[in-house]
Amino acid sequence: MGVKKALTIAGSDCGGGAGIQADIKTFQELEVYGMSAITAITAQNTLGVQGVYPMSLEAIEEQLNSIGADLTPEALKTGMLFNSEIITLVARKINEFGWGRVVVDPVMIAKGGATLLQQEAVEALRTHLLPLAYVVTPNVPEAEVLAEMKIESLDDYKEAAERIRALGPTYVVMKGGHATYQGDTIIDYVYDGSEFVAFESKRVESIQTHGSGCTFAAALTAELAKGNSVNVAMRRVKQFIQSAIENELNIGSGHGPTNHFAHRLVHVK
Numbered sequence: 001m002g003v004k005k006a007l008t009i010a011g012s013d014c015g016g017g018a019g020i021q022a023d024i025k026t027f028q029e030l031e032v033y034g035m036s037a038i039t040a041i042t043a044q045n046t047l048g049v050q051g052v053y054p055m056s057l058e059a060i061e062e063q064l065n066s067i068g069a070d071l072t073p074e075a076l077k078t079g080m081l082f083n084s085e086i087i088t089l090v091a092r093k094i095n096e097f098g099w100g101r102v103v104v105d106p107v108m109i110a111k112g113g114a115t116l117l118q119q120e121a122v123e124a125l126r127t128h129l130l131p132l133a134y135v136v137t138p139n140v141p142e143a144e145v146l147a148e149m150k151i152e153s154l155d156d157y158k159e160a161a162e163r164i165r166a167l168g169p170t171y172v173v174m175k176g177g178h179a180t181y182q183g184d185t186i187i188d189y190v191y192d193g194s195e196f197v198a199f200e201s202k203r204v205e206s207i208q209t210h211g212s213g214c215t216f217a218a219a220l221t222a223e224l225a226k227g228n229s230v231n232v233a234m235r236r237v238k239q240f241i242q243s244a245i246e247n248e249l250n251i252g253s254g255h256g257p258t259n260h261f262a263h264r265l266v267h268v269k
């Protein structure tokens with residue numbers, strides 16, 4: 001069997017912690033061949049986002065055409081898509097090439113508060129992209145926007161998952177990083193329309209979590225590219241992200257990036 005290929009359609013983080021850079025590092029660490037189509041360039045570091053420059057639709061389409069003509073991915077993820085025109089284009093190209101195993105990370109706002117998805121684009125995400133998603137991976141604030149409700153308890157969380165799944169994805173992975181009512185554990189839930197499977201881990205007290213959402217979704221995409229089921233993939237994803245947050249790199253003077261090669265230390269132990 002040949003090496004599996006994964007594609008990320010996302011924004012560039014020049015600081016290397018999130019976006020395309022986090023995705024490609026994660027694909028490589030999980031031994032999947034990584035490819036990218038860049039939707040926007042951001043000027044960004046551990047202190048925040050200093051600039052956002054969306055790519056032209058032509059440039060995005062051309063990247064996807066090059067990949068589609070020669071390098072079919074076994075799985076792909078979307079990250080920062082920024083506006084409704086980019087979302088509509090990406091959805092059209094995914095359909096055109098018949099790409100499956102699509103992981104939609106509904107990136108909206110960076111941890112520092114910068115807008116990575118214009119508000120007018122939320123509807124395009126709900127109506128054009130979510131129906132194509134095999135898995136969608138919202139954090140709590142993103143789930144609130146997609147489900148159009150507040151989430152303050154586990155019951156809300158489950159109701160939101162139900163509403164998001166009704167928009168089309170086969171699986172909803174509800175990330176628990178922002179669910180403060182969970183205390184010192186983090187529980188991510190996988191919902192397939194009939195049951196919720198919980199993936200629990202210890203919350204690490206750290207501000208070095210820049211790019212955790214991108215890294216999480218990229219690890220899931222890599223494991224799906226290998227042909228794993230979502231629940232099998234999630235076990236590996238949780239180990240990967242836990243070690244990436246526990247083993248701090250201490251880079252920059254703000255919210256530092258996660259450590260994409262930390263899983264190697266864990267495997268040697």
Ligand SMILES: Nc1ncnc2c1ncn2[C@@H]1O[C@H](COP(=O)(O)OP(=O)(O)O)[C@@H](O)[C@H]1O
Pocket residue numbers: 139140174175176177178186188201202203204205206209211212213214216238241242245
């Ligand atoms: N402090 C933490 N300790 C342990 N795991 C974490 C921590 N923060 C995030 N994670 C893991 O990373 C995943 C993605 O992080 P999260 O902050 O929820 O995403 P996002 O970056 O999209 O806001 C979480 O679902 C959880 O599994």
Ligand SMILES: Cc1ncc(COP(=O)(O)OP(=O)(O)O)c(N)n1
Pocket residue numbers: 010011012013018019020042044079080107109110111112116209210211212213214215255
């Ligand atoms: C280019 C780009 N894409 C996505 C993000 C958001 O990444 P995320 O993993 O949610 O982490 P934080 O930035 O919120 O720490 C980004 N910042 N840049």
